[in-house]
Amino acid sequence: MRFPVLPLRDVAATATFCFCTLQSSSTLPKFLPNGWAKNILSDVENLTEEKIDDILNQFLKDFKEGSIETKGWPAIMSAYNISKAALHGYSRILAKTYSSFYINVVCPGYVKTDMTQNCGLQTPDEGAESVVRLALLPNGSPSGLFFLRSEVGSF
Numbered sequence: 001m002r003f004p005v006l007p008l009r010d011v012a013a014t015a016t017f018c019f020c021t022l023q024s025s026s027t028l029p030k031f032l033p034n035g036w037a038k039n040i041l042s043d044v045e046n047l048t049e050e051k052i053d054d055i056l057n058q059f060l061k062d063f064k065e066g067s068i069e070t071k072g073w074p075a076i077m078s079a080y081n082i083s084k085a086a087l088h089g090y091s092r093i094l095a096k097t098y099s100s101f102y103i104n105v106v107c108p109g110y111v112k113t114d115m116t117q118n119c120g121l122q123t124p125d126e127g128a129e130s131v132v133r134l135a136l137l138p139n140g141s142p143s144g145l146f147f148l149r150s151e152v153g154s155f
Helices: 006-010 035-042 049-065 078-097 124-135
Strands: 017-022 101-107 146-148 151-153
Touching: 017 078, 017 124, 035 049, 035 078, 049 078, 078 101, 101 124
Parallel strands: 017 101, 101 146
Antiparallel strands: 146 151
């Protein structure tokens, strides 16, 4: 996977660039039932785009074969969960590669949206608060982290 927005890195060094991926805490790599994929995505020091692509290709192969459950992939919303776990990984790689950017992953909490059938605990405005806060980080802010609302969490 290549990131077409990254030519922005050539813009003046005084500018602050923040990139936040919006995630669900239930899609964190540590919750993957597939041990092979979980181990690869959890090893941030050795994580590469190619390794994430291998995970996605294996998932796609198993999906096409109808063997996602027997191969240890998530049984519910499997494609969504794997794609979000992969996005966690890509975000961490970007944060390491482009240290002048502030790249973080944020879960806004359980928000009342169509996806949650409006059963969430926060309003959309309350959920957006943590995302906007991260997007407006000043120079010198942390990068490569996961935030559960406004608190640093673990991948």
